[in-house]
Amino acid sequence: MARSRYTWTEEKIAKYYKEGRGTGELNNYLPWLTIHDVPSNGRSHRPKGWKTKRKHQLLSDLELSFFYYLEWSNKVVDIREQFPIDREDTLDISSQKNIPHPFEESTQTPIVMTTDFLATCRAGNEIFFIARSIKPSEELEDPRVCEKLEIERQYWEDKGVEWAIIDEKVMPKQFFKNLKYIHEYYDLVSKDEEEMSLHFLDFLINQSKKHSERKLIDCCKDFDSLYNLDDGSSIYYIRHLYARQYIVPVDMDKPIQPHKINLNGMSFTKGGFNNQYGSSIS
Incomplete structure (x- = not known):
């Protein structure tokens, strides 16, 4: 057999x-x-x-x-x-x-x-x-x-x-859902997209200083319009910025949902999670 x-x-x-x-x-x-x-x-x-x-x-x-x-x-x-x-x-x-x-x-x-x-x-x-x-x-x-x-x-x-x-x-189930939502967006397709995502980060930081009560989704729509991007492009960048920890959730047990999050409920960091590891960690 x-x-x-x-x-x-x-x-x-x-x-x-x-x-x-x-x-x-x-x-x-x-x-x-x-x-x-x-x-x-x-x-x-x-x-x-x-x-x-x-x-x-x-x-x-x-x-x-x-x-x-x-x-x-x-x-x-x-x-x-x-x-x-x-x-x-x-x-x-x-x-x-x-x-x-x-x-x-x-x-x-x-x-x-x-x-x-x-x-x-x-x-x-x-x-x-x-x-x-x-x-x-x-x-x-x-x-x-x-x-x-x-x-x-x-x-x-x-x-x-x-x-x-x-x-x-x-x-935590919500933590799993949040990471599933952002995980595959850690790397973007091109360097141009990476640069655009950082422009969007600057845009969000400036908006949070002036209009902290604004919904994140409204900022996304404004940015898409400002740069003549396809509708929804900024949502793509949002997922990348979360994955890289340029945006750090106050509470990962709450859903990452741009239409429900206000800017005053977000924490920003210009450094992000940019640790670079070589071929060995010994």
Whole structure:
């Protein structure tokens, strides 16, 4: 009988290691798993990262939600998803705790366990890591899921890395909606559009000083008319300015809706979120 392409064998694991999966940083990182390596329920995502400039391999809506959280944080400088943890270590932990190690039943191959996110963070001159496992709360009621999470928890404790479980209860829904609204507009198509977006920022700052009660949507319409732009062009720039944090929401738990936001409910910064990361964060 032909094996499924999702079946794990020692040959397949060796092939993945040879390909360099689980190694690299930023745009050079290769996740252990891609959306093509696991059965899909139609909820996988491949957003381009603000920090890494590469397509990320996210296997669920909840992973996407937490990815947005990491993207928004100014402390996070690199995001590595589907990160493989050392199989010899997890086998040792499994034995010590008398917990069955995950394995491929058809081939009796111990599976390389993964952590959903390993994020590199910077606070001042300090570099540190956080590991996060993403699980819907209903799965946390499954004893077998909890056993595998205990192996993972112990692995990261042994490495001195903070580890935690993230479920849907701790991820604000409106925050997710806001980031979904702006995320893909972090980069604009051309340098001319980037310059125009900064002209619009100056326009908004000046308007806020003179007419702080104005609706954002009215400023958008005025700017489109002033520069003879297609209707709605300024909405495009708004999403970019939010993504770059030239406009910083007072409260990310409130919707980013230009027709409801007044200028006095916005905070502006000329610097924006312009951190530039090289090929290494070591």
